[in-house]
Amino acid sequence: MKLSIGIVGMPNVGKSTLFTILTKQNVTVANYPFATIDPNVGVVPVPDERLDVLTKLSKSKKTVPAVVEFYDIAGLVKDAHKGEGLGNQFLANIRECKAIIQVLRCFKDSDIIHVEQTTDPVRDLDIIVTELIFKDLDTVTKRLSKCEKEVRTGDKQALKDIEILQAVKKTLESGGLTRAFAHETIMKDLSLLTAKEQMFLLNGEEEDVPLELKEKISELGGQYIVMNLGFTEDVSPIIVKAYEILNLISFLTTGEDETRAWTIERGAKAPEAAGTIHTDFEHKFIRAEVVNYSKFVEAGGWSQAKQKGWFRLEGKDYIVQDGDVIEIRHG
Ligand SMILES: Nc1nc2c(ncn2[C@@H]2O[C@H](COP(=O)(O)OP(=O)(O)O)[C@@H](O)[C@H]2O)c(=O)[nH]1
Ligand SMILES: [Mg+2]
Numbered sequence: 001m002k003l004s005i006g007i008v009g010m011p012n013v014g015k016s017t018l019f020t021i022l023t024k025q026n027v028t029v030a031n032y033p034f035a036t037i038d039p040n041v042g043v044v045p046v047p048d049e050r051l052d053v054l055t056k057l058s059k060s061k062k063t064v065p066a067v068v069e070f071y072d073i074a075g076l077v078k079d080a081h082k083g084e085g086l087g088n089q090f091l092a093n094i095r096e097c098k099a100i101i102q103v104l105r106c107f108k109d110s111d112i113i114h115v116e117q118t119t120d121p122v123r124d125l126d127i128i129v130t131e132l133i134f135k136d137l138d139t140v141t142k143r144l145s146k147c148e149k150e151v152r153t154g155d156k157q158a159l160k161d162i163e164i165l166q167a168v169k170k171t172l173e174s175g176g177l178t179r180a181f182a183h184e185t186i187m188k189d190l191s192l193l194t195a196k197e198q199m200f201l202l203n204g205e206e207e208d209v210p211l212e213l214k215e216k217i218s219e220l221g222g223q224y225i226v227m228n229l230g231f232t233e234d235v236s237p238i239i240v241k242a243y244e245i246l247n248l249i250s251f252l253t254t255g256e257d258e259t260r261a262w263t264i265e266r267g268a269k270a271p272e273a274a275g276t277i278h279t280d281f282e283h284k285f286i287r288a289e290v291v292n293y294s295k296f297v298e299a300g301g302w303s304q305a306k307q308k309g310w311f312r313l314e315g316k317d318y319i320v321q322d323g324d325v326i327e328i329r330h331g
Contacts, residue, residue, distance in 0.1 A: 004069040006097030011075030013105035014203040014229040019072035040072045054254040066261035081134040099197040106204030132193040161186045200224040249322035270318040274328040284331040288314045293323035
């Protein structure tokens with residue numbers, strides 16, 4: 001699955017406004033042809049000051065930041081899970097994303113129509129979460145009955161799966177999200193909407209945000225950011241926060257040709273990281289030469305770091321750390 005974030009919410013809450021601000025500084029779009037094909041996909045560079053420092057040190061010709069893809073998904077309305085307002089199509093779009101930013105309209109502006117007539121972000125949150133939950137309940141219930149059939153044929157794995165699915169179903173029925181189960185194998189297969197990392201963007205001024213909304217979001221185990229999209233230019237905090245909730249880190253490569261940040265999930269091992277540079281590197285991985293960023297800068301470059309003995313040789317099991325400056329050795 002790609003490292004993509006879907007922008008989700010009711011109609012007219014500021015989703016496209018967010019998408020437009022995020023993608024305005026779209027410097028790397030030429031490297032990502034699909035982004036020019038689908039106008040609802042934006043490739044957004046991740047701000048990273050370390051890149052400038054490394055570029056100077058290595059006198060690199062090019063600097064390439066890490067990127068996150070954002071999807072502007074059309075607005076969901078009540079009963080989307082029953083197909084209302086093309087709901088099923090939009091829910092399918094959400095399923096393709098790795099994480100969700102849910103935009104909630106807190107700003108009051110009578111010129112901007114609200115599909116539910118009034119500004120009430122607590123109600124909107126409930127509507128959207130309910131739609132995601134209903135869709136997932138449908139998915140889980142279908143899978144449960146399939147597993148129950150498999151159990152009758154003596155399938156032991158199915159028995160374990162049923163246990164997890166029942167716990168998931170119970171969570172959904174009580175109105176909860178299911179992120180806590182995300183590590184289970186069966187969940188990876190189902191890719192539930194409520195199991196995705198989710199961040200809430202409260203569109204408005206701080207005083208527009210009801211305390212009840214913040215409490216509801218905390219109950220759901222979510223993190224929020226308050227931002228008045230109508231009057232915002234700098235969205236770096238959103239990108240940085242999104243990177244964090246997605247559990248992403250960057251490792252760095254640097255040389256005369258280019259200095260570049262590469263995105264991996266926290267916990268990824270060296271061959272997997274190598275694979276993000278080139279798929280062949282993953283299979284032909286021999287070892288990685290690694291210096292952490294601060295040591296690299298302190299030494300003043302690759303050769304100095306080597307002279308000082310500050311770089312390490314790491315093998316297949318090495319878990320790559322944020323800010324590792326890496327050179328991959330491959331066959
Ligand atoms: N007053 C105000 N209007 C906003 C704000 N954010 C978005 N809008 C306006 O609300 C309307 C709907 O926004 P849009 O981003 O298209 O909503 P979407 O349907 O969720 O994609 C547009 O006219 C925006 O200019 C805001 O923070 N304050
Ligand atoms: Mg829109």
